[in-house]
Amino acid sequence: MSEELRVSDIETRGKAGKKRYAMVVDVRRCIGCMACQVACKAEFDTPLGVNRTWVPYKVIGKYPTVRKAFLPRLCNHCDDAPCVRNCPVEATFKVEDGGFILQRYERCIGCRSCMAACPYNARFMLPSHRTYTPITNVVDKCTFCFHRVTQNLVPACVQTCIGRSRVFGDINDPNSEVSYLVANNATQVLRPEEGTKPHVFYIGADRNQTEFGRDAYRKPEVMEQERSAFKRHFKI
Amino acid sequence: MGDYTWFHDVSWHSTYAIYFFVIGVCAGLAFLSYGSWKTPALRPLREKAAYGSFILLVIGGILLIADLSQPLRFLNVLNPAYLNFNSPLAWGALNILAFSVASVVYLTMLRKGDEKTSRLLATIVALLALGLPIYTGYDLSAHQSRPVWNTPIMPVLFVALAVASGSAVGALLAGANDAAQRILREYMLWSTGAVGVILISILGTTNYGGSAQELTYLIMTTGSMGLIFIGIGLLAGTAAPVALLLAPTGRQQGGLMLSAVLILVGSAALRYALLMGPQQLQTLY
Numbered sequence: 001m002s003e004e005l006r007v008s009d010i011e012t013r014g015k016a017g018k019k020r021y022a023m024v025v026d027v028r029r030c031i032g033c034m035a036c037q038v039a040c041k042a043e044f045d046t047p048l049g050v051n052r053t054w055v056p057y058k059v060i061g062k063y064p065t066v067r068k069a070f071l072p073r074l075c076n077h078c079d080d081a082p083c084v085r086n087c088p089v090e091a092t093f094k095v096e097d098g099g100f101i102l103q104r105y106e107r108c109i110g111c112r113s114c115m116a117a118c119p120y121n122a123r124f125m126l127p128s129h130r131t132y133t134p135i136t137n138v139v140d141k142c143t144f145c146f147h148r149v150t151q152n153l154v155p156a157c158v159q160t161c162i163g164r165s166r167v168f169g170d171i172n173d174p175n176s177e178v179s180y181l182v183a184n185n186a187t188q189v190l191r192p193e194e195g196t197k198p199h200v201f202y203i204g205a206d207r208n209q210t211e212f213g214r215d216a217y218r219k220p221e222v223m224e225q226e227r228s229a230f231k232r233h234f235k236i
Numbered sequence: 237m238g239d240y241t242w243f244h245d246v247s248w249h250s251t252y253a254i255y256f257f258v259i260g261v262c263a264g265l266a267f268l269s270y271g272s273w274k275t276p277a278l279r280p281l282r283e284k285a286a287y288g289s290f291i292l293l294v295i296g297g298i299l300l301i302a303d304l305s306q307p308l309r310f311l312n313v314l315n316p317a318y319l320n321f322n323s324p325l326a327w328g329a330l331n332i333l334a335f336s337v338a339s340v341v342y343l344t345m346l347r348k349g350d351e352k353t354s355r356l357l358a359t360i361v362a363l364l365a366l367g368l369p370i371y372t373g374y375d376l377s378a379h380q381s382r383p384v385w386n387t388p389i390m391p392v393l394f395v396a397l398a399v400a401s402g403s404a405v406g407a408l409l410a411g412a413n414d415a416a417q418r419i420l421r422e423y424m425l426w427s428t429g430a431v432g433v434i435l436i437s438i439l440g441t442t443n444y445g446g447s448a449q450e451l452t453y454l455i456m457t458t459g460s461m462g463l464i465f466i467g468i469g470l471l472a473g474t475a476a477p478v479a480l481l482l483a484p485t486g487r488q489q490g491g492l493m494l495s496a497v498l499i500l501v502g503s504a505a506l507r508y509a510l511l512m513g514p515q516q517l518q519t520l521y
Binding site: 051054055056057058059073082085086087088089090107108109110111112113115116117118119120121124125137138191193194195211212226227230231 | 239240241242243244245247248303304305306309310312313315318319320322323324325326329375378379380381382446447448451515517518519520521
């Protein structure tokens with residue numbers, strides 16, 4: 001016997017008559033081709049050094065049983081988004097019907113409070129130089145391809161995913177593929193302890209990727225070398 | 237080995253730490269100017285503290301605005317149509333604005349020599365000044381995903397740091413005034429002692445937290461961040477001045493001045509470490 005899920009005012013999941021878009025990432029099907037990252041870059045002219053979606057990986061296990069564990073990352077479009085709560089000028093807001101967390105670029109003051117609030121590092125500061133777009137020096141993030149979804153298209157990363165690892169849809173619709181996947185598979189979300197109610201669900205994610213790695217501290221000098229190499233060409 | 241880690245940037249850079257320090261001293265000096273109405277020994281500091289507080293407010297405001305990536309849009313924070321009252325930053329902006337206005341009026345009344353109005357305004361300025369460290373602390377503690385920041389004691393720590401650093405600047409301004417120095421010694425001793433107790437409790441809860449807390453504890457207590465936080469902040473800037481103030485030399489002018497300098501250096505280091513340390517782990521996630 002199941003009890004009806006209680007829904008707070010801020011939540012849109014399970015709310016009758018409302019859409020609630022979500023993404024399911026089946027990491028068992030991810031081959032690490034980074035096509036999603038490229039598609040996103042192409043869709044939004046995201047500059048070098050910053051990404052709306054990215055696919056970090058870790059090498060897990062010991063020879064000869066080693067494998068790469070991928071974890072495609074993006075904004076989790078949380079139901080209780082700390083970035084929305086922390087923005088002093090409501091430059092970040094939640095779309096009631098759909099649950100998209102979006103950004104008003106013309107209002108953003110660049111205080112980076114939303115970046116500090118996001119547990120997923122999904123937000124970044126746009127550099128002052130861009131080739132085709134005049135939007136600079138404000139905080140940006142994944143929009144779940146709001147412009148495409150409102151035209152009945154799926155996000156660019158989902159469209160391009162070669163292994164159908166990424167699936168997108170309305171989780172409030174019991175007949176949608178995302179509802180089916182979430183109902184029939186063991187899924188996990190990133191950092192559930194933060195209470196943000198994220199809407200990117202992972203199937204088969206490795207805990208070495210989803211949790212803070214203990215090796216984050218073990219070799220700080222190696223980490224710093226890697227960090228400086230990583231940042232060498234990115235002057236933002 | 238062979239991993240692909242995306243290295244994120246810290247959200248708030250060291251400019252914020254300087255701002256925290258400047259605005260803390262600014263609030264501390266406002267408390268002293270108010271205290272001069274209650275404690276006659278502090279009377280020589282009244283104007284000095286009030287002017288010092290206002291100058292630091294201007295410097296802090298410039299730092300805060302310059303750190304925005306869209307500095308001219310700082311006016312958006314004052315636009316009632318845009319203001320998000322769920323954000324501690326919005327409340328902070330309103331607090332700073334109200335404090336600025338009250339400070340200007342207070343300074344004007346002090347110049348006019350209107351004692352009755354100045355006394356009332358000193359109380360209002362002190363209450364608004366109390367809001368400055370509270371909001372800066374709350375600004376950090378509101379981020380639920382950050383170890384160390386997300387502790388309810390953070391605003392209290394910032395208030396204690398403001399009293400300590402404000403009293404330290406007051407002790408340097410008081411010079412050879414024995415009566416004022418005696419009072420300021422008490423302020424420095426108790427507020428720095430409170431800072432020490434709060435820091436130890438924060439370190440305890442951080443060390444016994446989850447993996448993020450545990451790793452942040454390691455980051456903050458070892459390496460270069462450990463030198464700043466433990467070495468300069470906790471030992472040289474908190475424990476040493478408390479010991480010095482308790483010793484007989486702490487009652488003499490030289491010892492008091494040395495304690496004041498140590499407290500100022502320590503409180504600057506603590507603000508830097510408390511801001512930057514808890515952001516490091518997140519850059520690897």
